[in-house]
Amino acid sequence: MGWFGRKSELYDWQRGPQHWRYTTDDRPQVYLQQTYAPVAGMKRGSISESNEPNKNTLDVTVPVDLAFLDLFRGRTPTERLLLTVYERKRDNSVVRRWIGEIGNVTWSDSKVVLRHFPPSASQTTNGLKECWQKNCPHMVYSAGMGLCNAAQETMRVNATVSSVSGSVVQSSAWATKPDGWFDGGWVQWGEGTAIERRFVTQHTGDTLTLMTPALLPVGTVLATLPGCDGTIDTCINKFGNWLNYGGFPWWPTKNPMGNEAIY
Structure with a gap:
């Protein structure tokens, strides 16, 4: 593609080590030794940035028979599916335009709309993640210091x-x-x-x-x-993991000071 060539976009969907690569060009494109297959009718919505991450979505419309969509036919993948959009300019240089992950899929007779959310939409603020409570707050099988560590x-x-x-x-x-x-x-x-x-x-x-x-x-x-239901009985009798129990099962339910304020 030379100076008088057309711009084209490259779409790289990724699930772990798996990749599905497509281009809006009418012929295959090669970038970083990877081939992007042409897809007729593939297009995207506008790329926008605002202070509200949930509004910075990107819709990509693809034909209903695209092989990549087999991941969604009759089921929903449990692993994250990331999308990176590149733009190949007329001088053959390539820049990354957008990155995010699939949030939902809308089907119709001839096309499918894949809605993607930017990474900022899934970020959470820092703060206390555990509370004083009777039941264990750990995710079962989570590994690391202060976590469940069930085998x-x-x-x-x-x-x-x-x-x-x-x-x-x-x-x-x-x-x-x-x-x-x-x-x-x-x-x-x-x-x-x-x-x-x-x-x-x-x-x-x-x-x-x-x-x-x-x-x-x-x-x-x-x-x-x-x-795991998070109770101490389950932790002891089912998992034999009471040393890693993160709750406070003997936390009193009655205020020892009574119902009246002390002052």
Whole structure:
């Protein structure tokens, strides 16, 4: 592309080590030894900046048959999908125009609109993250000083799927645990180099009800992690992890000074 060439844009969607690369040009483009495939009809909305990050969204419209959209057909990926937009100028130089992640997907008969949010939209302010409370505030299996540190390898149950119907999945391996054992936990499996997860809302016998459907073929092996309700009894009896318990189960419920102010 020379001085009299057209500008083109390069779109790089990324999930972990996986990439899907496309261009608005009518021929393939190569940048940093990576090829971007042409997509007819792909376009984006305007790029804006304001003091309200949630308004700085970027809509990208793509054909409904784009291979990248297979990630969203009948399900929602659990890992973040990042987008980097580059612009190739007429002098062949390339600059990065925008970066963010997919927030939602809107389908129609012939096209799909991918709405992206900038990194600032997911940032939170600094502040106290823990309170004085009876139940444990730690995320189960979180690792590090002052966190849960329950061992996933010890608690994991590998289960071979015998039946799938929407959000309901069955495996005989789950029947070896009492009802409710996996409530609040999740199942996970590999898809290429990515890891997909679905959270468990109910466990009864050999059946799990998932929060969202999973397109799983029979025979898939799922790593199943039990959940935690944050109580000291569960921490002791289920996980044997009471030394890392982050709550204060013996916190008094009655004010020892009475209901009257002292002054």
